[in-house]
Amino acid sequence: MQGEVTMLLKNAQILDTTMRRFFQGDLRIQDGTISAVGSSLTAENGEEVVDIGGNHLIPGLVDIHSHGAAGEDAMLSSPEKLIAMARHYAAHAVTTLFPTVLTGTRAELNEAMKRIVSAAHLKKNPVTFAGVHIEGPYLSDKRPGCHDISLLKSPDEAEFEEWLSILGKIKAYVTIAPELPGAMDLIEKYTKRGVTFSIGHSDATGAVCREALSRGVGSFTHLYNAMRPLHHRESGVVGTALCTDAYAELICDGVHIDRDVVNMTYRIKGVDKLILVTDSMQAAGMPDGRYKLGSLDVTVENSIAWLSPGTLAGSTLNLLDAIKNLMDFSGASLADAVICATRNPAKAAGLYDKIGSLEKGKDADLAVLDSGRNLTMTISRGRIVYTA
Numbered sequence: 001m002q003g004e005v006t007m008l009l010k011n012a013q014i015l016d017t018t019m020r021r022f023f024q025g026d027l028r029i030q031d032g033t034i035s036a037v038g039s040s041l042t043a044e045n046g047e048e049v050v051d052i053g054g055n056h057l058i059p060g061l062v063d064i065h066s067h068g069a070a071g072e073d074a075m076l077s078s079p080e081k082l083i084a085m086a087r088h089y090a091a092h093a094v095t096t097l098f099p100t101v102l103t104g105t106r107a108e109l110n111e112a113m114k115r116i117v118s119a120a121h122l123k124k125n126p127v128t129f130a131g132v133h134i135e136g137p138y139l140s141d142k143r144p145g146c147h148d149i150s151l152l153k154s155p156d157e158a159e160f161e162e163w164l165s166i167l168g169k170i171k172a173y174v175t176i177a178p179e180l181p182g183a184m185d186l187i188e189k190y191t192k193r194g195v196t197f198s199i200g201h202s203d204a205t206g207a208v209c210r211e212a213l214s215r216g217v218g219s220f221t222h223l224y225n226a227m228r229p230l231h232h233r234e235s236g237v238v239g240t241a242l243c244t245d246a247y248a249e250l251i252c253d254g255v256h257i258d259r260d261v262v263n264m265t266y267r268i269k270g271v272d273k274l275i276l277v278t279d280s281m282q283a284a285g286m287p288d289g290r291y292k293l294g295s296l297d298v299t300v301e302n303s304i305a306w307l308s309p310g311t312l313a314g315s316t317l318n319l320l321d322a323i324k325n326l327m328d329f330s331g332a333s334l335a336d337a338v339i340c341a342t343r344n345p346a347k348a349a350g351l352y353d354k355i356g357s358l359e360k361g362k363d364a365d366l367a368v369l370d371s372g373r374n375l376t377m378t379i380s381r382g383r384i385v386y387t388a
Contacts, residue, residue, distance in 0.1 A: 060095025060365030103136030131171030139201035145226035178212035191216030206235030281314030
């Protein structure tokens with residue numbers, strides 16, 4: 001609840017997102033927003049002062065693609081269980097989440113979205129559910145990944161309107177295969193209404209992808225996975241993602257994508273266009289065993305989620321570890337790796353005016369990392385929601 005905490009954070013290494021570096025300074029939170037950032041800020045009467053001890057102060061992380069964690073699933077869990085799931089994200093520096101639904105029946109998707117919306121409006125939610133990532137059913141049956149092929153279909157505008165009605169003011173982030181009949185018209189019409197579209201689970205050619213980008217698509221979903229690969233005579237989805245200025249999601253776990261390919265992708269896309277996501281599922285933060293991904297039965301062995309041999313079913317990754325992995329795999333600095341999990345997803349989702357950097361007037365979503373890149377505190381909308 002905004003207004004519960006007014007505090008001054010002192011002696012911090014604060015991330016300057018624009019300059020891509022940290023500086024020594026202080027930050028004031030009032031009424032759930034950042035009211036001042038600078039050096040040598042003076043405590044006001046009655047103001048709580050927190051000494052950050054020279055640790056790193058970063059924006060709260062933004063995960064725009066996650067199916068679940070901590071034993072809970074975005075398609076199946078009740079609003080109360082989704083709040084329990086949100087605590088897992090808060091404990092890994094995430095303050096903004098797009099719970100992700102996958103291909104299901106119309107009724108299943110509608111009910112899942114209703115539960116997510118209900119959880120989003122609960123004041124005790126430690127994380128902002130800013131949107132819903134709708135990954136399916138408007139996907140290619142040639143690149144289904146773990147999605148149920150029997151439920152994949154071309155876009156249905158009446159169904160889409162129903163989803164938007166359910167979501168209300170919560171944003172829609174939609175993965176789509178642009179080669180499907182009706183996809184281009186849907187993209188062009190609803191981009192103008194604030195919907196974010198991302199190309200994924202697609203067998204589109206490079207030419208089709210470029211047309212989709214011209215119609216309003218802004219990103220690519222879990223790059224390399226479940227999409228037409230790069231060929232030297234046809235760029236496909238992967239080649240188009242790499243050579244355009246669209247955003248590209250990356251599951252940086254060393255399983256979905258080899259560490260050398262992560263390094264290559266970071267060098268090509270750069271700090272400005274790479275988005276770290278988890279694509280996590282119910283087993284994130286849990287031991288090996290059997291779990292659900294929507295209606296699908298998933299086996300987790302050695303922290304790797306399998307639908308069947310050779311078919312991955314989400315990940316068990318958390319976003320803070322994705323940042324550490326990007327640093328380790330590519331040599332990216334802490335500042336640049338954090339930007340890939342804060343500013344970039346916020347911009348891709350159209351939320352950068354509120355979140356994604358530590359600037360006056362933005363939501364007071366922050367995390368504190370010690371010198372070992374370990375999380376010591378998460379602040380969401382001005383509330384301390386996690387301490388180590």
